[in-house]
Amino acid sequence: MAILLLAEHDNRTLSDQTARALTAAREIGSEIHVLVAGKDANAAAGEAAKLAGVSKVLLADSDALANNLAEPLAALIVSIAGGYDTIIAAATASAKNVMPRVAALLDVAQVSEIIAVVSPDTFKRPIYAGNAIQTVQTTDAKKVITVRAAAFQPSDAGGSVAIEAVQAAADPGLSSFVKDAISSSDRPELTSAKIVISGGRALGSSEKFKEVILPVAEKLGAAVGASRAAVDAGYAPNDWQVGQTGKVVAPQLYIACGISGAIQHLAGMKDSKFIVAINKDADAPIFQVADYGLVADLFDVLPEFEKAL
Amino acid sequence: MKVLVPVKRVVDFNVKIRVKPDNSGVDLANVKMAINPFDEISVEAAVRLKEAGQATEVVAVSIGPAKAEETLRSALAMGADRAILIETDDTVEPLAVAKILKCVADTEKPGLIIVGKQAIDDDSNQTGQMLAALLGWAQATFASKIELGDQKAAVTREVDGGLQTIEVKLPAVVTTDLRLNEPRYASLPNIMKAKKKPIEKRIAADLGVATAPRLKVLKTEEPATRKAGIKVTSVGELIEKLRSEAGVL
Numbered sequence: 324m325a326i327l328l329l330a331e332h333d334n335r336t337l338s339d340q341t342a343r344a345l346t347a348a349r350e351i352g353s354e355i356h357v358l359v360a361g362k363d364a365n366a367a368a369g370e371a372a373k374l375a376g377v378s379k380v381l382l383a384d385s386d387a388l389a390n391n392l393a394e395p396l397a398a399l400i401v402s403i404a405g406g407y408d409t410i411i412a413a414a415t416a417s418a419k420n421v422m423p424r425v426a427a428l429l430d431v432a433q434v435s436e437i438i439a440v441v442s443p444d445t446f447k448r449p450i451y452a453g454n455a456i457q458t459v460q461t462t463d464a465k466k467v468i469t470v471r472a473a474a475f476q477p478s479d480a481g482g483s484v485a486i487e488a489v490q491a492a493a494d495p496g497l498s499s500f501v502k503d504a505i506s507s508s509d510r511p512e513l514t515s516a517k518i519v520i521s522g523g524r525a526l527g528s529s530e531k532f533k534e535v536i537l538p539v540a541e542k543l544g545a546a547v548g549a550s551r552a553a554v555d556a557g558y559a560p561n562d563w564q565v566g567q568t569g570k571v572v573a574p575q576l577y578i579a580c581g582i583s584g585a586i587q588h589l590a591g592m593k594d595s596k597f598i599v600a601i602n603k604d605a606d607a608p609i610f611q612v613a614d615y616g617l618v619a620d621l622f623d624v625l626p627e628f629e630k631a632l
Numbered sequence: 633m634k635v636l637v638p639v640k641r642v643v644d645f646n647v648k649i650r651v652k653p654d655n656s657g658v659d660l661a662n663v664k665m666a667i668n669p670f671d672e673i674s675v676e677a678a679v680r681l682k683e684a685g686q687a688t689e690v691v692a693v694s695i696g697p698a699k700a701e702e703t704l705r706s707a708l709a710m711g712a713d714r715a716i717l718i719e720t721d722d723t724v725e726p727l728a729v730a731k732i733l734k735c736v737a738d739t740e741k742p743g744l745i746i747v748g749k750q751a752i753d754d755d756s757n758q759t760g761q762m763l764a765a766l767l768g769w770a771q772a773t774f775a776s777k778i779e780l781g782d783q784k785a786a787v788t789r790e791v792d793g794g795l796q797t798i799e800v801k802l803p804a805v806v807t808t809d810l811r812l813n814e815p816r817y818a819s820l821p822n823i824m825k826a827k828k829k830p831i832e833k834r835i836a837a838d839l840g841v842a843t844a845p846r847l848k849v850l851k852t853e854e855p856a857t858r859k860a861g862i863k864v865t866s867v868g869e870l871i872e873k874l875r876s877e878a879g880v881l
């Protein structure tokens with residue numbers, strides 16, 4: 324039977340994370356329908372229709388779907404779930420919100436954040452902040468799965484399939500959207516950037532964070548991340564948090580500045596291809612995972628690094 | 633309004649766990665256990681609502697082994713009024729936990745259930761959403777701010793692009809994120825007082841809920857390890873290595 328892939332998008336563009344989840348879906352089966360649920364999301368649906376390996380795009384358009392509210396989105400997915408034996412999505416904030424609701428409504432388990440497909444019903448997933456990897460087999464008739472996007476390459480564009488309209492389900496009317504405070508920047512997305520530079524508690528203030536980290540990010544075309552400590556202290560916004568309970572990234576290059584390397588932070592970046600650590604404590608655990616470590620005061624070396632690039 | 637707060641006994645966040653050599657699971661013998669940090673945030677949120685006069689009673693509930701009583705005592709020491717322990721030594725997956733919690737909610741009739749967004753052992757991030765689904769209630773996940781109104785709550789949520797504020801009808805399920813609050817330390821007198829607070833105990837199997845696991849764990853392995861690289865002594869050397877050795881600049 325077919326696979327339903329829930330798209331992550333902002334109505335205009337499709338997230339790279341969906342192209343990565345598609346790669347996981349293609350290892351599970353071959354008939355893949357991408358569901359684009361939103362408001363005026365034709366452009367995002369158009370992008371989904373071009374991805375290699377997609378059989379069909381379903382576009383659901385309604386005001387209730389404009390802001391990813393869990394209840395109407397789950398109702399929509401459940402209304403079409405009969406035609407699918409696998410429902411899958413990249414583990415983004417909105418999929419983490421809605422997919423377990425779908426699973427419970429279907430009375431099936433969810434397999435969270437898979438990092439490998441062993442066979443169509445068997446998957447690997449990290450537990451304990453990535454300190455153990457479980458191989459689990461589902462026994463349910465339907466599988467609900469979220470995918471750790473950083474563990475899969477994005478599928479390329481290549482196809483061109485039809486976009487079919489589907490009816491939004493009745494909105495249960497339990498919640499309503501009030502407002503968004505979405506940060507906008509010209510920098511690449513944290514989860515798809517080739518280079519990520521992150522700052523920790525050592526930065527000391529949001530001013531210093533901006534002054535020292537951002538110019539380097541600018542020069543490198545890098546996305547900016549942060550440790551939990553830096554976010555908690557207000558030096559960086561919440562959507563920059565990398566780690567077990569934040570975003571998981573696996574760029575070509577990850578530069579950790581003034582970050583000690585707690586297991587919760589490592590959980591979000593230790594699959595990066597190359598890791599650079601800049602820390603003034605030679606014994607900081609971050610050096611145990613770094614390819615290149617520089618024991619130094621970041622306030623001295625980052626401006627120098629920026630100039631030398 | 634009554635607030636229900638589920639709490640889970642997990643391995644302390646400071647412990648680096650070990651996988652058993654035969655790949656049959658994680659070695660939990662003699663490992664320090666604690667209340668799941670997100671559940672601590674939930675308890676704090678509930679107790680603050682009570683202190684602000686917006687909640688009348690805070691009930692903590694845990695599903696797990698007899699020792700989960702310690703976890704409930706921590707919640708009571710933080711200010712929960714009473715607790716419920718649903719005992720089981722089996723693995724209970726998030727769906728089963730949600731079903732048991734639904735049973736508890738059906739009798740307790742809370743106006744709000746505050747659930748941690750994720751347990752730091754299985755990292756599933758499912759229970760609150762599943763519970764909301766089973767109850768047919770609204771859900772507001774990953775909360776960094778909760779403002780109660782008349783029969784409704786405005787909740788600010790941590791999402792991938794920043795923050796989103798939604799309004800949910802009550803009763804609802806809210807799941808907590810790190811920035812919601814900083815949990816208090818229980819004072820010694822409150823720890824003593826907590827020892828006298830009531831804990832109702834029930835056996836999970838008596839609830840009539842199907843809790844058999846839906847996932848078969850075939851094996852549990854160590855992750856691939858990274859080996860430490862080298863220390864460079866200057867910015868110049870770092871850039872040179874990144875260019876010529878790593879080829880990433």
Ligand SMILES: Cc1cc2nc3c(=O)[nH]c(=O)nc-3n(C[C@H](O)[C@H](O)[C@H](O)COP(=O)(O)OP(=O)(O)OC[C@H]3O[C@@H](n4cnc5c(N)ncnc54)[C@H](O)[C@@H]3O)c2cc1C
Nearest residue numbers: 523524525550551552566567568581582583587588603621
């Ligand atoms: C439930 C839970 C979930 C968590 N989730 C996450 C998560 O998702 N992501 C995450 O990051 N953390 C998470 N944490 C927190 C984690 O345990 C650590 O507390 C946190 O990562 C520490 O952040 P830090 O490295 O910035 O701060 P610290 O540990 O305080 O480290 C600061 C480092 O900066 C160095 N330093 C200081 N000054 C300078 C200078 N001038 N130049 C160079 N180096 C300097 C110090 O030597 C030190 O190593 C979580 C914790 C819990 C309990």
